[in-house]
Amino acid sequence: DAGITQSPRHKVTETGTPVTLRCHQTENHRYMYWYRQDPGHGLRLIHYSYGVKDTDKGEVSDGYSVSRSKTEDFLLTLESATSSQTSVYFCAISERGGELFFGEGSRLTVL
Amino acid sequence: QQQVKQSPQSLIVQKGGISIINCAYENTAFDYFPWYQQFPGKGPALLIAIRPDVSEKKEGRFTISFNKSAKQFSLHIMDSQPGDSATYFCAASRGNKAAGNKLTFGGGTRVLVKP
Numbered sequence: 001d002a003g004i005t006q007s008p009r010h011k012v013t014e015t016g017t018p019v020t021l022r023c024h025q026t027e028n029h030r031y032m033y034w035y036r037q038d039p040g041h042g043l044r045l046i047h048y049s050y051g052v053k054d055t056d057k058g059e060v061s062d063g064y065s066v067s068r069s070k071t072e073d074f075l076l077t078l079e080s081a082t083s084s085q086t087s088v089y090f091c092a093i094s095e096r097g098g099e100l101f102f103g104e105g106s107r108l109t110v111l
Numbered sequence: 112q113q114q115v116k117q118s119p120q121s122l123i124v125q126k127g128g129i130s131i132i133n134c135a136y137e138n139t140a141f142d143y144f145p146w147y148q149q150f151p152g153k154g155p156a157l158l159i160a161i162r163p164d165v166s167e168k169k170e171g172r173f174t175i176s177f178n179k180s181a182k183q184f185s186l187h188i189m190d191s192q193p194g195d196s197a198t199y200f201c202a203a204s205r206g207n208k209a210a211g212n213k214l215t216f217g218g219g220t221r222v223l224v225k226p
Contacts, residue, residue, distance in 0.1 A: 040219075043216040090155070
């Protein structure tokens with residue numbers, strides 16, 4: 001299995017609070033991605049990174065920000081969580097833009 | 112708008128039967144079409160992938176059929192086994208891999224193989 005660790009794996013929070021999800025990799029892959037998974041929608045790209053401090057938006061980026069200060073870490077932040085952001089969040093990594101390897105997910109519930 | 116549409120949402124097949132999942136895409140710039148398999152509580156994992164220069168690719172019991180003119184591709188699972196019970200996602204992406212492989216996923220199909 002690819003060395004990807006997501007934390008926390010489960011989190012319950014209240015509307016309006018900030019939340020940060022962490023993705024840590026040990027593969028030294030260049031590309032990192034954050035997806036959210038919702039029933040009927042498959043996985044939708046939130047943000048991605050193509051290098052340290054190089055990030056860009058995906059198709060559902062509103063309400064999310066990311067940071068990548070080190071190759072191994074990619075952080076996803078919800079500045080003010082809303083109930084619509086209740087979801088399962090997956091981090092993925094790839095090398096040379098090839099196959100994506102996914103982490104085991106972080107389940108976030110916003111009450 | 113959903114650029115990759117997947118059907119059916121769920122299917123039940125008997126052990127030994129054939130599972131067929133279909134996907135249709137809109138963006139003609141897509142040039143990479145993978146299928147991912149996901150078990151409960153796990154992240155998706157690459158199962159098989161195809162590029163548009165071939166019409167079919169087979170790996171073991173799994174086959175992708177690709178129809179470029181119709182902008183459709185499908186996954187066939189032959190001799191389905193209970194261990195194949197999972198959710199399957201089709202996906203697509205386009206060139207410019209310098210920007211990473213930004214996959215657009217279909218909505219997923221939950222497959223249940225009955226023993």
